Amino acid sequence: MATIVEKLQQAALDKDTPVNDLLRRVKFVATKLGLPSVEEWVDQELNGYASDAPPxxxxxxxxxxxxxxxxxxxxxxxxxxxxxxxxxxxxxxxxxxxxxxxxxxxxxxxxxxxxxxxxxxxxxxxxxxxxxxxxxxxxLRRILDRVRTLVLDWALTLEKTGIMGTEDSFDRAEKEKAQATATTINIGHIGSLVGNLGHGNVSGDIAISGLNTEQINSMLPQLRAHRDELVAADAHGPTLDDRLNALEKAIAYPQSDHGFVKGLLTDLRNCLSGAAGSLVATGALNILNAGLGTGVPAS
Structure with missing residues (x-):
């Protein structure tokens, strides 16, 4: 029988599983493991962000x-x-x-x-x-896809940490390991996609200092020139167009909010990851990963 973490991974991969139901499974696992910060994130996604700033x-x-x-x-x-x-x-x-x-x-x-x-x-x-x-x-689909990806990443991190559970629970040793490594397996810290999803600064874990505006400005025209090639290689065309337009405007305005810029860069990277077979996409991903602090620095 599949373990509780394996079931969560399978549900995250299943596009037919509503994100609403997927999050309830996360809450069940987080409660069993004693991870209140993960429960808090789930509650906000399930009930809405009434007072805290959304990620x-x-x-x-x-x-x-x-x-x-x-x-x-x-x-x-x-x-x-x-x-x-x-x-x-x-x-x-x-x-x-x-x-x-x-x-x-x-x-x-x-x-x-x-x-x-x-x-x-x-x-x-x-x-x-x-x-x-x-x-x-x-x-809106992008928001739901992001949540689904965060859940999958979190479930995979649990597995890497050695926390799998049985069919419907966890033993004492796994619970102790989860609480001892709560920072490592906090769903707010495993997300290379969005940074910290907990209280306070929701984007503080992403560094943009390594990606200057000159690099961005030189990269965007190349991506636009090869737009059809990237879409043919499985990049999502509408998302690619939207993020390129938004980034060009944001970079042209020095007072643009860094959180928005980082979010746009992250979305662009996620869009290009589907076209990883393209040399243009691969080069752009190297630059984005280096700047966002989530990959090997570009040579």
Whole structure:
């Protein structure tokens, strides 16, 4: 019979297992092992981030829209980078339900706060307009895929640590090992994808100092020039296009939030990892891994 950790690994690999159900399995394992920080992360993903700041992977990028009462929806002009990002706080079950109910080709609308709407009204000399961020459903799928990957990484780390359990539990020695190595197997620290997912600084484990803007600026045009080759090699085209556009804008603006930049670079790396057979992707991955501190430095 498969052990409790093997079952978790299998569920993480099974695309038919809803992320909502997958997280409940993580909570079961974390509770059995006495890992409260993992339980906390699961609870926030299951119930939503009501007060704590969500991790970087829950930031989505889209097009800011103003609804003109006479002309209808239209993109907001000018410098809108600050409006192009929204943090998604809803539970994973809500994200899964929304994706299920969204027809192919549709976009999603995420409303702005009353404070932002009032500021936009004042800047446009109007009153009572509606504003929202128009995003692709792929942005929500990316969040769910990130959570699934984190769970798989965590379950694999448990195995590497020698914690497998039986069919439905763990022995005393495994529980003691889990608690003694809690920092190592904390789901917030095994994620080379997003850094620390626990309280406080959700991206503090990723270093960007080794990846300067000159390197990024020289890499992005090459990726764009070989876009079709990368997609043919199994990179996800829409995600690749979106991250390249967002990175070009972010790098051009010196005051861009480093957390957003790191998140974009991480998303770009994840997208390119599917095209690892491409020499262009391999070169870019070497640079990104070196800068993000998750791989062998580029030679």
């Amino acid at each position: 970087d992977y829950r930031s989505v990028h889209g097009t800011p829209i103003a609804v003109n009462p006479y002309r209808g929806p239209m993109p907001i002009g000018g410098y809108v980078d600050g409006l192009s990002w929204k943090t998604v706080r809803e539970p994973v079950s809500a994200l899964e339900a929304l994706l299920t109910s969204t027809a192919s080709g549709d976009t999603l609308q995420i409303g702005y706060s009353d404070k932002i709407r009032e500021k936009l009204d004042r800047s446009n000399g109007v009153h009572g307009w509606n504003y929202y961020l128009q995003v692709s459903p792929s942005e």
